[in-house]
Amino acid sequence: xxxxxxxxxxxxxxxxxxxxxxxxxxxxxxxxxxxxxxxxxxxxxxxxxxxxxxxxxxxxxxxxxxxxxxxxxxxxxxxxxxxxxxxxxxxxxxxxxxxxxxxxxxxxxxxxxxxxxxxxxxxxxxxxxxxxxxxxxxxxxxxxxxxxxxxxxxxxxxxxxxxxxxxxxxxxxxxxxxxxxxxxxxxxxxxxxxxxxxxxxxxxxxxxxxxxxxxxxxxxxxxxxxxxxxxxxxxxxxxxxxxxxxxxxxxxxxxxxxxxxxxxxxxxxxxxxxxxxxxxxxxxxxxxxxxxxxxxxxxxxxxxxxxxxxxxxxxxxxxxx
Numbered sequence: 001x002x003x004x005x006x007x008x009x010x011x012x013x014x015x016x017x018x019x020x021x022x023x024x025x026x027x028x029x030x031x032x033x034x035x036x037x038x039x040x041x042x043x044x045x046x047x048x049x050x051x052x053x054x055x056x057x058x059x060x061x062x063x064x065x066x067x068x069x070x071x072x073x074x075x076x077x078x079x080x081x082x083x084x085x086x087x088x089x090x091x092x093x094x095x096x097x098x099x100x101x102x103x104x105x106x107x108x109x110x111x112x113x114x115x116x117x118x119x120x121x122x123x124x125x126x127x128x129x130x131x132x133x134x135x136x137x138x139x140x141x142x143x144x145x146x147x148x149x150x151x152x153x154x155x156x157x158x159x160x161x162x163x164x165x166x167x168x169x170x171x172x173x174x175x176x177x178x179x180x181x182x183x184x185x186x187x188x189x190x191x192x193x194x195x196x197x198x199x200x201x202x203x204x205x206x207x208x209x210x211x212x213x214x215x216x217x218x219x220x221x222x223x224x225x226x227x228x229x230x231x232x233x234x235x236x237x238x239x240x241x242x243x244x245x246x247x248x249x250x251x252x253x254x255x256x257x258x259x260x261x262x263x264x265x266x267x268x269x270x271x272x273x274x275x276x277x278x279x280x281x282x283x284x285x286x287x288x289x290x291x292x293x294x295x296x297x298x299x300x301x302x303x304x305x306x307x308x309x310x311x312x313x314x315x316x317x318x319x320x321x
Contacts, residue, residue: 007047007050007051008104008105008106009104009106010047011044011047011099011100011104012104012106012307014040014043014044014047014099015040015095015096015099015100015303016303016304018036018037018040018095019092019296019299019300019303020300021036022036022088022092022296022300023294023296023297023300026088026294026295026296026297027294027297029197030086030197030227030292030294031088032088032091032296034087034091036088037091037092037095040095040099041095041098044095044098044099045098047099048061048065048098048101057119057121059120059121060119060120060121061101063120063121063123064101064102064120065098065101067101067120067136067139067144068097068098068100068101068102068144068145068146069094069097069098069101071097071140071144071146071147072093072094072096072097072144072146072147072150073093073094073097073098075150076089076090076093076094076097077090077094083222085295086295088295088296089295089296089299092296092299093146093149093150093299096145096146096149096303097146100145100146100149101144101145102117102143102144102145103115103117103143103145103148104145104307106307109307109308110306110307110308110309110310111308111309111310112309112310112311112314112315112318113310114142114310114311114314114318115142115143115310116138116142116143117143118135118138118139118143120139123135123136123139145306148306148310148311149299149302149303149306150302151302151311151312151313152301152302152303152305152306152311152312152313153298153299153301153302153303154302155302155312155313156297156298156301156302156305157293157295157298159298160291160293160298161183161184164183164184164185164186164291165182165183167186168182168186168187171186171187173186173187181201181288184290185201185288185289185290185291186288186289186291187286187287187288187289188286188287188288188289189285189286190249190281190282190284190285190286190287191247191249193226193229193281193287193289194226194229194230194233194247194248195230196226196289196291196292197225197226197227197291197292198225198226198289198290198291198292199222199223199224199225199226199289199290199292200223200224200225200226200281200287200288200289201223201287201288201289201290202223223289223290224277224278224281225292226289226292228266228278229248231263231265231266232248232259233246233247233248235259235262235263236248236251236255236259239258239262248282249282254275254278254279256268256271256274256275256278257271
């Protein structure tokens, strides 16, 4: 076991304020400034350096940190690459990976301790390749704190699907024949798009159920963000000498090219096609969207529960089995 306990509390004191503030801004406008992660990352590296300095096995500290960053950070990046995570979600997990290469010990917490501590240096003293792989897998599942946070975050994220399903049942749009849409999306009026955070789901052109499901997932991840409508209205008011708030539905001429030129956050590989796509959306009464949920919130809850309770999935399994 890594005999480093004194800095664990400092790690918690670094991460909690950051995630709480990030959750607040994520709820507010679904955006977290990159500067939020800079100082905590610097402090995390200092803590790692100190742990390596005072440890009798500094190589184990370095290996644990490297393995945590590669595993937790790597998986988070892959999920971010497929647009399931946003940039802030990926950065939050990367910070957790750097701050917590091992499970922290703070008093008697976590309450349900299923951790089996390994000495990272000893793992690579196992000469059989298969044994090394098996040991690393066990280490990841039992010792890697980022994995525990990830599992707990997934559990808390399920509540979004429950809430969305309840919304669709209440509105009468829930259909057993379309489980993905009923669980993950909701129907909203086009006139409300500038007031919500969501991804617009393009209508599937396939008649095959499996193809429709694949298209739904792809469209839900890559659909136009409703932030466009809000950003366009703001830009229009500032650049078209309009002294009052304006609704994009009331704008006759969509000056898409000028908007793209003035807004670096928005880009298009085919402006004419995207412009027509936006016009088609505005011509409808309602569209299906996948709500842009503040994912930092379940990450924060996942971290707090991992610190206090432990791995929620392991707890459930221990009660069932």
